Amino acid sequence: MTDDLTRPLHAPRAAAAGGPGLFVTFEGGDGAGKTTQASLLERWLGEQGRVVVRTREPGGTDVGVRIRDIVLHHRGHIDARAEALLYAADRAHHIATHVRPAVARGDVVIQDRYLDSSVAYQGAGRVLDADDIRALSLWATEGLLPDLTVLLDLDPAAARRRLDADDKPFDRLEAEKEDFHARVRAGFLALAGAEPRRFLVLDAETAPDELAARVREAVAERLG
Numbered sequence: 001m002t003d004d005l006t007r008p009l010h011a012p013r014a015a016a017a018g019g020p021g022l023f024v025t026f027e028g029g030d031g032a033g034k035t036t037q038a039s040l041l042e043r044w045l046g047e048q049g050r051v052v053v054r055t056r057e058p059g060g061t062d063v064g065v066r067i068r069d070i071v072l073h074h075r076g077h078i079d080a081r082a083e084a085l086l087y088a089a090d091r092a093h094h095i096a097t098h099v100r101p102a103v104a105r106g107d108v109v110i111q112d113r114y115l116d117s118s119v120a121y122q123g124a125g126r127v128l129d130a131d132d133i134r135a136l137s138l139w140a141t142e143g144l145l146p147d148l149t150v151l152l153d154l155d156p157a158a159a160r161r162r163l164d165a166d167d168k169p170f171d172r173l174e175a176e177k178e179d180f181h182a183r184v185r186a187g188f189l190a191l192a193g194a195e196p197r198r199f200l201v202l203d204a205e206t207a208p209d210e211l212a213a214r215v216r217e218a219v220a221e222r223l224g
């Protein structure tokens with residue numbers, strides 16, 4: 001992967017009237033606790049007086065909500081390449097209409113899942129070529145990479161116990177077998193290993209307050 005593909009490209013940051021914006025993503029398997037950590041970070045940033053935009057993929061826009069319904073709840077088979085393109089379409093629209101404008105304004109964007117989920121789930125999980133999947137997302141988003149990606153790493157068996165305890169019906173991805181989720185986890189860890197400056201990898205079984213403190217520290221460093 002060439003250097004220019006691993007560099008955040010949202011040039012308007014420095015010129016934003018409200019100060020530099022920041023793009024933070026949370027990644028990890030289903031049940032890793034991303035939503036809890038994103039909420040804790042959102043609260044803390046609000047207390048610091050930052051404008052926060054909280055969003056997610058798939059489903060961060062009106063178009064995205066419809067795509068989310070297909071990829072998570074369509075009954076029956078979806079071809080793996082079609083699935084990858086649906087996530088990329090959601091992402092293209094979301095970044096162009098929602099995320100880039102927010103970062104350009106100087107806001108902090110906190111997002112549940114981004115292109116690393118595509119590389120891990122469609123690449124490692126569905127066994128499509130990881131470089132193709134990454135290139136597709138970078139094309140879709142004109143090369144936007146997060147300033148910080150927090151990976152909440154969790155053993156798939158522990159994740160399954162958490163999801164079972166939630167007592168909600170599984171979506172198409174959650175319903176995949178354990179070896180799928182083991183490949184997804186390994187995919188995320190490989191991505192983090194390749195870009196150690198962008199990723200903060202945390203053990204998702206650590207106490208939530210302690211995780212939140214580590215996340216705050218990493219965000220403060222980037223805002224400072």
Ligand code: TMP
Pocket residue numbers: 030056057058072087112113114115117118119121122173174
């Ligand atoms: P979540 O919003 O509840 O995390 O569910 C989204 C599901 O979609 C989750 O199982 C991961 C999966 N997913 C992909 O397979 N590829 C992607 O690019 C994204 C963003 C999510």
